Amino acid sequence: MVRNLLTECGVSKYFWPEVINWSVHILNRSLTFFVKNMTPEEAWSGRKPTVDHFRIFGCIAYAHIPDKKRSKLDDKGEKCIFLGVSDQSKAYKLYNHITKKIILLVVMLFSMKKDFGKIT
Template sequence: MNMVRCMLKDKNVPKTFWPEAVNWSVHILNRCPTFVVKDITPEEAWSARKPSVSHFKIFGSITYVHVPDNLRKKLDDKSIVCIYLGISDESKAYKLYDPLKKKIVISKDVKFDETKQWNWETKEIDKVKNSKLIIDTYACSTSKHSDEENDEHSESNESQCD
């Protein structure tokens, strides 16, 4: 649950989205090495295929979903702003949330902006504060720390990653 808590806090996603954060964290953890299954990931042990992580994106980040020509008028926007929640269970597409219409959207035609997040109070896009990405190889999760925290942890993380 620490991973879920971090994902929700990192992009200020409301706690009501905790089930989506759990689904995404399970998806990530199944594609990370563990101590139980040596030299392979749980997904690889189950399916006998090396899993791809190219589709991994930051939970809660801003996305722009393409609106097809037949669903918009000439002067309408070509995309809508959504929030990334993970991947769809039904198809090979992204699961997104439209905060203005308050609906779940499933789409493959998506552009990501992982440097921004949704401001739930003003209903606008906010730029994420300056932070550096630190990878915890033991937990196979990523978290963002402020510059002060990063200075404290930089030496210990460098020795762990070698």
């Protein structure tokens, strides 16, 4: 699953830890043969997990730029790449390819398109 995500999304091998985290997150919320009629997450926590936050790994996400950090004619969002969800909070992990930083945000817009090409 990890190799397929890396190849399909066109991200470099540098992001393999993020791909593994997202893969485990998905697998823990998916039905398996080992636990009957429930997901591993449900068996562990006792409650049904939500999957409404699932997005396509590597899809485009637009991170909001606060009013204080932009002028009137600047863009209101920065184009980033979706890397998964934070294990510390209910935030999404995004990679800003311009600043080369991973950021955590709670609210942003998603586009399921992948027009970044190869990201290193």
